[in-house]
């Protein structure tokens with residue numbers, strides 16, 4: 458019985474290994490040679506083979522390793538010695554087994570990673586080495602994944618390739634939730650929500666909903682809406698698609714753009730109240746781009762009015778395109794919640810409404826820590842009292858706390874802030890029903906502004 462079990466187990470594992478190999482390879486050729494060859498083509502039946510990419514990354518990391526060593530040894534060795542490395546062949550040793558990787562290109566220019574090893578290593582290579590390479594490659598890929606910031610190109614410049622829809626740059630924004638000044642409870646709530654979303658794959662599948670989440674960020678200028686989007690992207694390691702609606706001419710273009718986004722991304726529409734025609738009707742005279750170009754020397758306001766309609770946008774949120782994408786976050790920002798059409802913001806469309814408001818004392822303490830590296834100060838009491846009755850945006854507080862020449866001056870900065878709060882308080886008392894002045898720089902979202 459023991460023997461039977463052992464044989465059965467052996468056969469089972471042999472079958473498993475075989476199917477594992479077959480999944481990744483074309484075929485094992487040269488059956489009678491002592492060497493086994495496994496091919497990992499770049500494309501399999503016209504579909505990109507992700508194993509190829511993982512191997513590429515793994516070998517890339519390996520050969521730069523080697524190259525460094527090589528360079529080091531060159532320094533030590535005498536001048537006359539010329540070390541040449543065969544770029545196309547990389548040797549790897551795994552659990553005492555030698556394997557060789559080689560990249561081969563066929564007549565059509567298709568590339569294949571070819572793995573060669575001695576037959577006696579078959580079990581180790583197919584049993585664990587290949588999986589090891591895949592895992593290593595993928596983890597290096599994940600580590601190296603650069604976040605991108607995409608902006609849509611004007612549709613005039615589109616050609617037939619998907620690449621022309623969005624242009625991108627590397628996204629390197631330092632914002633984090635830790636340095637974001639807002640009510641700690643609200644911050645926690647947002648973070649938990651993001652975390653639940655990120656891990657929600659099974660859940661969304663179970664309830665039969667597209668794996669998406671919508672956030673509406675609202676609040677006065679300079680309260681951290683754009684900053685929060687950057688913090689979200691950094692937290693989740695997602696890319697950002699900054700969608701400029703005014704560069705789009707129609708709902709179908711909107712759909713094209715959205716279907717060209719990748720998963721694990723945040724789609725952002727800033728100042729939604731300024732960029733979509735909230736009446737839901739298309740304005741005839743802007744239906745045609747050329748007529749606008751030479752006919753209308755319209756005002757700024759008119760030029761900005763977009764041809765994307767409210768219903769087009771709502772369709773998008775409701776997931777008419779849900780078949781073509783998963784794991785996306787959609788963020789709208791606005792300064793004027795009250796201007797938005799109720800249809801746009803009803804629950805279910807935007808899953809969470811996040812208010813970013815004027816600076817509270819709690820928020821101030823975060824800023825004080827960020828900018829001045831302090832947790833407390835004799836002026837804190839006075840500042841707390843001011844903040845209770847004076848509206849000031851975190852951006853304005855931050856401006857006061859920012860050092861003028863990269864030298865931290867705690868007392869001076871806090872004094873500045875207190876002065877400013879005093880003046881504001883006076884002013885706001887005088888204009889108690891008026892709107893406070895906008896703190897300038899509007900429409901310079903963090904993404905457009907910084908780069």
Ligand SMILES: Nc1ncnc2c1ncn2[C@@H]1O[C@H](COP(=O)(O)OP(=O)(O)OP(=O)(O)O)[C@@H](O)[C@H]1O
Pocket residue numbers: 636637638639676677678679680681682683684685791792813850851852853855898899900901902903
């Ligand atoms: N809550 C905050 N925490 C930390 N820094 C903030 C916060 N709010 C604003 N700031 C600072 O002020 C600057 C402007 O903020 P941000 O662009 O995020 O404001 P906004 O809410 O997007 O404004 P707008 O409505 O004008 O787009 C940021 O670069 C950041 O340094």
Ligand SMILES: [Mg+2]
Pocket residue numbers: 682683684727790901902903
């Ligand atoms: Mg902004």
